[in-house]
Amino acid sequence: MYKDGKIWVANNENGEKVFLLPKMANRHGLIAGATGTGKTVTLKVLAEGFSDMGVPVFLADVKGDLSGMVSEGRDSEDMQTRIRRFGLDEAHFSYTKYPATFWDVFGKEGIPLRTTVSEMGPLLLSRILGLNDLQRDILSITFKIADDNDLLLVDTKDLKAMLNYISENNKEFAADYGNISKVSIAAIVRAIVSLEIEGADKFFFEPALNIRDFFTTGEGGKGMINILDSTSLINNGTLYATFLLWMLSELFETLPEVGDLDKPKMVFFFDEAHLLFADTPKLLMDKIEQVVKLIRSKGVGIYFVTQNPRDIPDGVLAQLGNKIQHALRAYTPSDMKAVKVAADSFRENPAFKTADVIQELGTGEAVCSLLDEDGIPTVVEKVSILPPQSLMGGIDDSLREKEIKQSVLYSKYYEAEDPDSAYEFLERKGLADAEAKAKLKAEEEAAKAKAKEEAAAARAKEKEEAAEARKKKQAAKSVGNAVAGTVGREVGKTFGGKFGKFGKTLGGNLGASLGRGILSTLFKV
Structure with missing residues (x-):
């Protein structure tokens, strides 16, 4: 509840009001406690107080019970x-509704909330995909190659x-870029397909969230x-966590340095x-710690909601x-250790033993330490949290749909776009x-065909020339034989006249041989 320029969070055992100072709200915070001890009420009271002072708020609605902030609270005996x-x-309390914008990564229970693969980056994407160190390096190289070639990675099909x-x-x-294993790439692609099967591919599209x-x-x-419906998203804890870390990174990279302000520019609650x-890799953990340390100078407060400070x-x-710590129950030595860790995170109060009080707290009660005007944590004290002014619990589907479609951002983000990007290129x-x-x-086949035709033509020409040569030789041989026969006969007659039959035969053979030799020389080709 917003009162006197401060957020009235609770009353202590003496009935004194306990306030969260706006100028200390960007120093971050913790809301912890076992299930059913009142963490959601505390979150709502703080969120309503920030909204009343004009500070935008982001809530991750894991159980679906924060949507009631758009409706006035209902009176009851409790x-x-x-x-x-x-x-x-x-004068101090009235049931009130608050302005809210509903978001949903899957686009079912709110305005579709999207980003691009390029904006998510290889480090966070590797965590979603569950990649090992080698695969993460290859994914980083993939982003580098895409950047070097001016290729935009918008959705999973681009990647x-x-x-x-x-x-x-x-x-x-x-x-x-070094050796890139095909086996590792195949493993990354399989991880992406698995992510698509779970429906997370809907998150990577245009228009990306501004x-x-x-x-x-x-x-x-x-x-x-701003209420992110996380009832489905929480089923994939890694995707849920990585998405929230992406938003934190976006804020860190987008917002300018503003130093200490009278009130934060925005407050995030991460349930x-x-x-x-x-299971966060050291490289990513270092980045988270860096962002949490430095983002307060950009006017953003982050409040973590969990069961135990450890x-x-x-x-x-x-x-x-x-810090606001609700009840923890210690049934085992491990539970007792958890209680001690929670108690040790507070500045000690000499009036009581913090570890004992944490175990005795009832629903709606807490031990609390908030920063004072000088940024020093106050001594821990037992408090009772104020009731919220908006509706406890969820709203019906018709009211949710009405709120979604009435948002000024509905038309901007509702329709998904698939721009010309790496896949299309x-x-x-x-x-x-x-x-x-x-x-x-x-062209190669045409060249081969032409060469084949030319070879065939050459062979045909050679064949033709060979045939012509054979004809000439045959003609020469015929003429030679005729001449040789004539010469042989004449020589034979001459020898025959002198030496008789033997001389005629010898002279005929000799004359024929001489005739063939002479003509063979004359008609040789």
């Missing part, structure tokens, strides 16, 4: 009991097309409460915060100045390469 306990009257292109041409890329659209106000100047840090890494927990390139290859093949 609410009246709580109102009387805090001494509230109509798959790029990976397949690199796989087919990995030898060409090896000199500039994070500045969160920074709006509603009726009466109240800060817009089920332990999922943000589970769900949060020490490097992040140390940055959380405002590589598809055109593939067709062009195929056409060029087909043309080259046709």
Whole structure:
């Protein structure tokens, strides 16, 4: 509840009001406690207070019970009991509805919330896909090759097309980018297909979210409460966590440095915060810690909602100045250790033992330490959280649909767009390469056919010339034989006259041989 320029969060055991100071709200915070101890009520009270002071809020609605913020609260015996306990009257408390914009990665329970593969980046995408170090490096190289070739990676089909292109041409890329294993690329593609089967591919599309659209106000100047329906998204804890980290990175990279402000520019509440840090690679954990440390200077406050402070890494927990711890139950030695960790995160109060009080808290009660005017954590004290002014629980589908379609952002983000990007470019390139290859093949085949025809013509000519030569030789032989016969006969007559029959035969053979030899020389070709 917003009162006197501060957020009235609770009353302590002495009935004194406990306030969260707006100028300390960007120092981040923690809301912790076991299931059913009142974390959601605390979150709603803080969110309503920020909205009342004109600060936009982002909520991840994991259980579906935060949508009631668009409706006025309903009176009940329990609410009246709580109102009387805090001494509230109509001047200080009234059931109120708050301006809200509903978002949904899957586009079912809110305005579709999208980004592009390029904007998500290889580090966060590797976490979603569950890649090992080698595969993550190859994915980073893929992004680098895409950047070097001015190829935009919008959706998952762009990324798959790029990976397949690199796989087919990995030898060409090896000199500039190192060896790229086809086996590793195949594993990455399979992981992407698995993500598509789960429906997460709907998240990677245009128009991508402009994070500045969160920074709006509603009726009466109240800060817009952006509610991300996470009832389905939470089924994939890695996707849920990575998505929230992406938004945090977007804020960090988009917003300018503003230093300390009188009130934050925006406040984020991350429910089920332990999922943000589970199985997180060191490289990503270092980035998270860096963002949490530095984003406060950009006017953004982050509040983690989880069961136990030990769900949060020490490097992040140390940055959380405002802490509200609901009850924890200790049934085992491990549980007792968890209680002690929670108690040790507070500044000690000499009036009680914090670990004992944490185990004795009832629903709606908490131990609390908020930053004072000098940014110093107050001594821990036991408090009772105020009741929320908006509706506890969810709303019906008809009211949700009405709120979604009335949003000024509905028309901007509702229809998905598929721009000309890497997939389309590589598809055109593939067709062009195929056409060029087909043309080259046709030219080669034509050249081969022409060479074959020329060879056949040459062989025919050679054959013809050979036949002609044979004819000439045959003609020469015939003439030679005739002449040789005549010469032989004449010589034979001469020899025969002198030497008788033997001389005639010898002279005929000799004359024929002489005639053939002479004519063979004369008619040789």
